[in-house]
Amino acid sequence: MKVLKFGGTSVGSSKNINSVISILEDYATKDSVVCVVSAVGGITDKLLLAGKQAQNKENSFTETFNTIKDIHLTIIEELNPNKNESIINYADSKLNELKSLLDGIFLINELSPKTSDKLVSFGELLSAYIIAETMKNRGISADYKNSQDLVITNSNFSKAEVNYAITNKNLQDYFKSASQKTTILPGFISKSALGEQTTLGRGGSDFTAAIVAAALKVKQLEIWTDVSGMFTTNPKLVKQAYPIDEISYQEAMELSHFGAKVLYPPTVQPVLDLNIPIHIKNTLQPEAVGTIISNDEIVSTSPVKGISNIGNIALLTLQGSGMIGIPGFSKRLFEVLSQEKINVILITQASSEHSICLGIDETDAEKAKTAIDAAFDNEIALHKIDPIIVEKDLSIIALVGDNMKNHQGISGKMFSTLGKNNINIRAIAQGASEKNISAVILQSDVKKALNTLHEQFFESKTKQLNVFITGVGNVGEKLVEQIKQQRQYLKENLKINLRVAGLSNSRTMIFNEEGIDLSTWKDQLAKGEKATLEGFFENTKALNLRNSIFVDVTANKEVANLYTNYLRQSIGVVACNKIACSSDFENYKLLKRLSLKYNAPFLFETNVGAGLPIIDTLGNLIASGDKITSIHAVLSGSLNFVFNNFTDKTKFYDVVKQAAAEGYTEPDPRIDLSGVDVARKILILARESGVEMNLEDIENTPFLSESGMESDTVDDFYQTLITDEAHYQSLYASAKAKNCQLKYVAQFNNGKASVSLQEIPSDHPFYNLKGKDNIVMFYTQRYPEQPMIIKGAGAGADVTASGLFADIIRIGND
Incomplete structure (x- = not known):
C-alpha cells in the first residue's frame, strides 16, 4: 500500500x-x-x-x-x-x-x-x-x-x-x-x-x-508539493539552488525549522519513530527525483547539507552587570515568554553572563518587551539590568549538516564569507551537536547571504562578480566588449562568473541584478533612467549583490570623491581615474584604510601605464622586502606619441590633434601637456613605494608656451599651439642639434620627484621609445645598477580597458 x-x-x-x-x-x-x-x-x-x-x-x-x-x-x-x-x-x-x-x-x-x-x-x-x-x-x-x-x-x-x-x-x-x-x-x-x-x-x-x-x-510516505524536494537553499532567492537527493531526519528537521516550508517536523513524528522514509515529490514534475528523508547512513561529499533562513525575526537582549553570577535570570526570562505563549527560535548567551539574546517572531516583539520589562521592573529600577533591547528587521540564516562536526573550519568559512560581503552578524548560535550553525543578520542582507554561502559550500568553486561601470565612453566601451568576449572563458577556466549589473554614462544609467545583456547594452542604456553619481551609488548599494565591484572609467573628481562610500559598503573599487590616488595624502591613506577595514579591494593599476603591470610589480617588490631607491620613467603615452611624431616637417598643433583623435590624451589635452598627468603618476608610484608626498611637492618644469599655460579653454589652448609653433619648433631643433630625442621624463630619487621635458641622448634606454610606449626603470636595493624595466604601450582604449579587466580578474582570483 x-x-x-x-x-x-x-x-x-x-x-x-x-x-x-x-x-x-x-x-x-x-x-x-x-x-x-x-x-x-x-x-x-x-x-x-x-x-x-x-x-x-x-x-x-x-x-x-x-x-x-x-x-x-x-x-x-x-x-x-x-x-x-x-x-x-x-x-x-x-x-x-x-x-x-x-x-x-x-x-x-x-x-x-x-x-x-x-x-x-x-x-x-x-x-x-x-x-x-x-x-x-x-x-x-x-x-x-x-x-x-x-x-x-x-x-x-x-x-x-x-x-x-x-x-x-x-x-x-x-x-x-x-x-x-x-x-x-x-x-x-x-x-x-x-x-x-x-x-x-x-x-x-x-x-x-x-x-x-x-x-x-x-514502506514509504510520499509528500507531494510544488517543489522537487528539499533544496540546498531557497530556490526563489538563489537560482543555483538544487534539490537534495537524500537527507537525514535530523537534517530535514533542522532545515524545516529554519524556514524550509516543504516539511513541518512535528507532524512526521509517527513515521520517524518507525523509521519509515519520507519522499518529497513535485506534483507538477512527477518525473523529478525529489528528496528522500530517512535514518539511513548517507554518504555525502559536502559536510553542509543545506542553508536555510527564517525571516521577520526580532532579537531581544537582556543585559546588565547585575546579572553576573546571579542565578535565576534565565529561568524568569523564559517563564515570562512561556506565559505569553511566545516561541523562542534562537538563544545565545555570552560567557560573561552579562547578556542573553533571544530570537523570536517579530509580531511578538512588543508583547515580549512589555511582559519582560514588567517582570524585571525592580531590577531595572535599581539599574541592575537594562530595559529589554528590541531589534527588528532581522533574519536567521543557518548552515545544516550531520557531518559538519567532523570537518574543521566550517564556522570560520561561513563567517569569513559573510564578512567579505559586508554582512554584519548580530548574534550566533551553535549547538553542541554541531548539526546547525545559526547567525542573525539584517533582513535586507538575506538574499546576498544565501547566495554567498551557497556559492561557497555548494557550487563548483565558481565565484560570481557583479560589476558596476561608470563611464562607458571610449575605454568603458572597450571594457564592456572585452567582458562580453571573455565571460565564457572566465567561467570555464578561472571559475569566475562575471556579470555587469550596472552601467552609466553622463546621461543615463541602467541596472539588472541578474546581469545586463551585453549584446544590447547600448540600446538599453539609451533608454535608461537619468544618471546621477549619487543615484548610481544608491542603486548599487540597494541591489546589495555579493562580490560587487565599482569600476570608474572617468577622469571625474566627483566620481573619485565617492570611492569612500563604495568601500564602506564593502564594494570593491577599480579605477583608471588618477584623481583619488593623487589627491591629498590623507585621503589616499583613508582609501587604503577603508579597503582593509571593509575587506573591499581598491585596485588602480591603470593609473600608471594603462595595462602595464607597473603598480602590481612595485607592490610585489615592496611586499617581498625590497626598497625603492629611485624611479626613472616615461609615463605619458600621449606625450611620447606627440614627441615621437613631431618634427620640423610637422605642425605641433596637428600632432596634438591627432593624439586627441586617437584617444591618447585626456579630453582636455592641457592635463597631459602641462605635465599634471605625469606628475600624478610619479606621485602614485612614490606613495606606493612608501613615501608621504603630495602633488605640490613634485617639481614640474613646463614646456608649454606662456600663452598655452594661461589659456582659459580647450579651444583657446589649441589656438595657442598654432600661434606659438615657433616655440615648439625651437624645442625640437635644440634636441636634434645634439642628436637627442625629446621625452617627457618623471623621476623619483631620495624622496624627491620631478617631471620635465628632457633631451635624451642616443645611448639612453629612453631614446628608442616608440609610439605611445611607456617605460619604467625601478632601481632598488636588489637592483642597484641594472634596474628592473617595464616597457610597453602606455596609452590607448584597448590596453587601458585590459588593465581594468585584469584588476577585476585579480579580485575574482582572491
Missing part, C-alpha cells in the same frame, strides 16, 4: 488536480493508494479571514464567502463539465453549512477555538470529496472517506492530540475491508472522542498522512 499526501498548491487549481489524478491513477495500477489532501490552495486563509470578518461585524465576510464558493464551483465545473450534479449538490450542502456558521459568528460576535476548528474543516472536506468524485466520474476505482471518522483526538481545539490506540485501530480496520484501489482522505481534520470537530494544527495534512502511514506500516 502507498500513502501519498498532496498539499494546497498541488490541489490549487483544476489543472493541478488533473496532475494529481494522473499520478494516483498511475500508482493504482501497481498498488492500493491512500491519498491525503489539503484544502485548495489559499482556502484555509480565506476561511479564517471570513471568520475574523464575521466576528468583527464586518459585512465583507459575505464577499469572502462568495469568493470561496466561486473557487470551488469553478474547479468542479472545469473538472467535470458534463457530469457534476452530485458533486455540486454536495458542495452546495457544505457551502450552505459554512454560510450558516459564518452568519452565526456574525450574530454572536464570537469565534472560539472550537468554532474555528469547525470553520476551517470545510476546506479539506470539499477538496477531498471533489477529487474522489471526479475520479469516480472518470471510471477510476476511488472512494472518499472522511478522516474525522478515523482520526480521534482529545478536545484541545486548533491543535488536538491524537489518541493513537483508537486511531490506529480505526485505520487498520477500515483499510482491511476497503475494496477501492484509491482512497481519498481529507488531511488536517479530526474528531474528539466526544464527537467534536477538531484539527491537528500547523502542518496538519502532513500529520494526517504520517498517522496513516505509521498505522498501516507502509
Whole structure:
C-alpha cells in the first residue's frame, strides 16, 4: 500500500488536480493508494479571514464567502463539465453549512477555538470529496472517506492530540475491508472522542498522512508539493539552488525549522519513530527525483547539507552587570515568554553572563518587551539590568549538516564569507551537536547571504562578480566588449562568473541584478533612467549583490570623491581615474584604510601605464622586502606619441590633434601637456613605494608656451599651439642639434620627484621609445645598477580597458 499526501498548491487549481489524478491513477495500477489532501490552495486563509470578518461585524465576510464558493464551483465545473450534479449538490450542502456558521459568528460576535476548528474543516472536506468524485466520474476505482471518522483526538481545539490506540485501530480496520484501489482522505481534520470537530494544527495534512502511514506500516510516505524536494537553499532567492537527493531526519528537521516550508517536523513524528522514509515529490514534475528523508547512513561529499533562513525575526537582549553570577535570570526570562505563549527560535548567551539574546517572531516583539520589562521592573529600577533591547528587521540564516562536526573550519568559512560581503552578524548560535550553525543578520542582507554561502559550500568553486561601470565612453566601451568576449572563458577556466549589473554614462544609467545583456547594452542604456553619481551609488548599494565591484572609467573628481562610500559598503573599487590616488595624502591613506577595514579591494593599476603591470610589480617588490631607491620613467603615452611624431616637417598643433583623435590624451589635452598627468603618476608610484608626498611637492618644469599655460579653454589652448609653433619648433631643433630625442621624463630619487621635458641622448634606454610606449626603470636595493624595466604601450582604449579587466580578474582570483 502507498500513502501519498498532496498539499494546497498541488490541489490549487483544476489543472493541478488533473496532475494529481494522473499520478494516483498511475500508482493504482501497481498498488492500493491512500491519498491525503489539503484544502485548495489559499482556502484555509480565506476561511479564517471570513471568520475574523464575521466576528468583527464586518459585512465583507459575505464577499469572502462568495469568493470561496466561486473557487470551488469553478474547479468542479472545469473538472467535470458534463457530469457534476452530485458533486455540486454536495458542495452546495457544505457551502450552505459554512454560510450558516459564518452568519452565526456574525450574530454572536464570537469565534472560539472550537468554532474555528469547525470553520476551517470545510476546506479539506470539499477538496477531498471533489477529487474522489471526479475520479469516480472518470471510471477510476476511488472512494472518499472522511478522516474525522478515523482520526480521534482529545478536545484541545486548533491543535488536538491524537489518541493513537483508537486511531490506529480505526485505520487498520477500515483499510482491511476497503475494496477501492484509491482512497481519498481529507488531511488536517479530526474528531474528539466526544464527537467534536477538531484539527491537528500547523502542518496538519502532513500529520494526517504520517498517522496513516505509521498505522498501516507502509514502506514509504510520499509528500507531494510544488517543489522537487528539499533544496540546498531557497530556490526563489538563489537560482543555483538544487534539490537534495537524500537527507537525514535530523537534517530535514533542522532545515524545516529554519524556514524550509516543504516539511513541518512535528507532524512526521509517527513515521520517524518507525523509521519509515519520507519522499518529497513535485506534483507538477512527477518525473523529478525529489528528496528522500530517512535514518539511513548517507554518504555525502559536502559536510553542509543545506542553508536555510527564517525571516521577520526580532532579537531581544537582556543585559546588565547585575546579572553576573546571579542565578535565576534565565529561568524568569523564559517563564515570562512561556506565559505569553511566545516561541523562542534562537538563544545565545555570552560567557560573561552579562547578556542573553533571544530570537523570536517579530509580531511578538512588543508583547515580549512589555511582559519582560514588567517582570524585571525592580531590577531595572535599581539599574541592575537594562530595559529589554528590541531589534527588528532581522533574519536567521543557518548552515545544516550531520557531518559538519567532523570537518574543521566550517564556522570560520561561513563567517569569513559573510564578512567579505559586508554582512554584519548580530548574534550566533551553535549547538553542541554541531548539526546547525545559526547567525542573525539584517533582513535586507538575506538574499546576498544565501547566495554567498551557497556559492561557497555548494557550487563548483565558481565565484560570481557583479560589476558596476561608470563611464562607458571610449575605454568603458572597450571594457564592456572585452567582458562580453571573455565571460565564457572566465567561467570555464578561472571559475569566475562575471556579470555587469550596472552601467552609466553622463546621461543615463541602467541596472539588472541578474546581469545586463551585453549584446544590447547600448540600446538599453539609451533608454535608461537619468544618471546621477549619487543615484548610481544608491542603486548599487540597494541591489546589495555579493562580490560587487565599482569600476570608474572617468577622469571625474566627483566620481573619485565617492570611492569612500563604495568601500564602506564593502564594494570593491577599480579605477583608471588618477584623481583619488593623487589627491591629498590623507585621503589616499583613508582609501587604503577603508579597503582593509571593509575587506573591499581598491585596485588602480591603470593609473600608471594603462595595462602595464607597473603598480602590481612595485607592490610585489615592496611586499617581498625590497626598497625603492629611485624611479626613472616615461609615463605619458600621449606625450611620447606627440614627441615621437613631431618634427620640423610637422605642425605641433596637428600632432596634438591627432593624439586627441586617437584617444591618447585626456579630453582636455592641457592635463597631459602641462605635465599634471605625469606628475600624478610619479606621485602614485612614490606613495606606493612608501613615501608621504603630495602633488605640490613634485617639481614640474613646463614646456608649454606662456600663452598655452594661461589659456582659459580647450579651444583657446589649441589656438595657442598654432600661434606659438615657433616655440615648439625651437624645442625640437635644440634636441636634434645634439642628436637627442625629446621625452617627457618623471623621476623619483631620495624622496624627491620631478617631471620635465628632457633631451635624451642616443645611448639612453629612453631614446628608442616608440609610439605611445611607456617605460619604467625601478632601481632598488636588489637592483642597484641594472634596474628592473617595464616597457610597453602606455596609452590607448584597448590596453587601458585590459588593465581594468585584469584588476577585476585579480579580485575574482582572491
